[in-house]
Amino acid sequence: MTTVPAEELTGEKIVGLCRRHTIFEWSAQAAVDPIPVARAKGVHFWTPEGKRFIDFNSQLMCVNIGHGDLRVIRAIQEQAATLAYANPFMATDVRARLGAKLAELTPGDIDVFFFTNGGAEANENAIRIARMFSGRHKIGARYRSYHGGTAGAITATGDPRRWASEPGLPGVFRIPDFYHGIQQGWDSAAEVLLRTEEVLMMEGPQTIAGIIVEPVVGTNGVLVPPDGYMQGLRKLCDKYGILLIADEVMSGFGRTGEWFAVEHWKVVPDLISMAKGLTSAYVQLGAVGMRREIAEHFQKNVFYGGLTYNSHPLACAAALATIAVYEEDGLIENARRLGKVLSEQLQALQQRHRSVGATRNIGLFGIVELVRDSKTREPLAPFNGTSPEMQALGKFFRQEGLYTFVRWNTFFTNPPLCITEAELTEAFAIIDKGLEITDLAVK
Numbered sequence: 001m002t003t004v005p006a007e008e009l010t011g012e013k014i015v016g017l018c019r020r021h022t023i024f025e026w027s028a029q030a031a032v033d034p035i036p037v038a039r040a041k042g043v044h045f046w047t048p049e050g051k052r053f054i055d056f057n058s059q060l061m062c063v064n065i066g067h068g069d070l071r072v073i074r075a076i077q078e079q080a081a082t083l084a085y086a087n088p089f090m091a092t093d094v095r096a097r098l099g100a101k102l103a104e105l106t107p108g109d110i111d112v113f114f115f116t117n118g119g120a121e122a123n124e125n126a127i128r129i130a131r132m133f134s135g136r137h138k139i140g141a142r143y144r145s146y147h148g149g150t151a152g153a154i155t156a157t158g159d160p161r162r163w164a165s166e167p168g169l170p171g172v173f174r175i176p177d178f179y180h181g182i183q184q185g186w187d188s189a190a191e192v193l194l195r196t197e198e199v200l201m202m203e204g205p206q207t208i209a210g211i212i213v214e215p216v217v218g219t220n221g222v223l224v225p226p227d228g229y230m231q232g233l234r235k236l237c238d239k240y241g242i243l244l245i246a247d248e249v250m251s252g253f254g255r256t257g258e259w260f261a262v263e264h265w266k267v268v269p270d271l272i273s274m275a276k277g278l279t280s281a282y283v284q285l286g287a288v289g290m291r292r293e294i295a296e297h298f299q300k301n302v303f304y305g306g307l308t309y310n311s312h313p314l315a316c317a318a319a320l321a322t323i324a325v326y327e328e329d330g331l332i333e334n335a336r337r338l339g340k341v342l343s344e345q346l347q348a349l350q351q352r353h354r355s356v357g358a359t360r361n362i363g364l365f366g367i368v369e370l371v372r373d374s375k376t377r378e379p380l381a382p383f384n385g386t387s388p389e390m391q392a393l394g395k396f397f398r399q400e401g402l403y404t405f406v407r408w409n410t411f412f413t414n415p416p417l418c419i420t421e422a423e424l425t426e427a428f429a430i431i432d433k434g435l436e437i438t439d440l441a442v443k
């Protein structure tokens with residue numbers, strides 16, 4: 001047993017107790033080294049001892065409107081005082097307003113929503129809806145993907161986080177990726193669509209309920225599909241009666257400079273899952289949106305799905321207030337505008353640093369891939385691994401007060417959408433210095 005002191009905990013004590021009594025995700029516990037966080041405002045957060053960090057990953061690519069927005073805080077407070085909870089069989093004011101608002105924002109004729117606690121459950125229900133609606137059972141997904149940590153979502157996930165959950169959900173198969181890592185590069189839309197159709201033929205299109213994709217792949221590399229890919233995938237789905245499921249958990253709510261990433265290609269998916277930016281993580285909430293025709297199916301047929309916290313009033317209130325912030329502050333436009341500045345900054349890094357092998361961004365969704373050999377483009381850390389150089393870079397960022405995700409041979413540039421040009425420049429000054437470390441490793 002541990003005795004918890006009554007006085008305020010220091011950062012060190014917080015870390016010690018968290019490490020002793022709680023589990024950190026996706027990690028061997030002996031290896032974790034969390035930053036103690038006490039408070040946050042705008043694009044910054046602070047440790048209990050007052051060290052300031054610029055949050056260059058919006059925590060987990062989710063605090064899109066920035067930290068500590070009083071408009072959202074007040075909405076949550078007011079909702080807590082009025083009605084903190086009502087069970088999912090009840091109809092509430094905030095649930096009504098949020099459903100109607102999302103119907104306005106989501107593409108095409110998507111206008112009915114099932115609310116969940118987060119992204120994984122949104123995808124879990126998307127898979128279930130696709131199966132119930134189509135009467136088929138198979139689900140196609142790509143390797144370079146992450147769809148969440150619950151049974152179905154982790155089976156659909158292609159990245160190594162899936163491995164420990166295998167064999168997982170029967171009926172999930174892989175469709176081809178269009179990116180094959182920094183050394184092998186990209187396929188054209190025509191190539192990848194040809195291969196995709198071949199896989200569909202082999203699986204038997206009449207057995208396939210849905211195909212789930214991140215329209216812009218998130219943690220697996222900020223992969224923007226080649227032009228024509230999303231449109232081509234839509235066509236293939238139409239040809240074979242397969243539902244297209246867009247996982248917009250990370251790419252939705254302005255991250256790419258549009259409300260939803262599919263809008264870049266004017267594609268209307270059949271199902272769209274969302275979470276993260278929906279409430280900017282002030283309260284946990286996810287949702288799966290469906291086109292009218294699918295919603296109609298559930299007029300007569302039972303919707304076999306439920307959660308105690310479905311349509312949680314606090315979360316719905318947080319989402320409504322968050323959406324109002326995007327609108328009032330023009331944050332989607334800001335992401336688009338500053339996305340151009342981010343592109344310039346990323347390109348400048350590539351010109352200045354030998355270790356920068358590639359950079360990509362769409363809106364304020366960006367990534368840098370590092371290499372140790374400019375000719376062979378060998379990544380600076382192996383697939384699913386790390387290296388002393390990547391670790392040194394992460395350490396430098398932390399020391400200098402820049403928080404971002406450092407993963408394999410990459411690091412991310414995903415600030416809150418309210419960031420200013422001056423704040424972006426400040427962060428890039430730290431990155432610029434940090435890359436001097438990785439440049440030393442280049443042959």
Ligand SMILES: Cc1ncc(COP(=O)(O)O)c(C=O)c1O
Binds near residue numbers: 120148214249251276
């Ligand atoms: C694209 C995508 N889908 C689904 C999820 C899972 O969401 P959650 O962690 O809220 O369950 C994530 C989380 O990072 C994600 O990036």
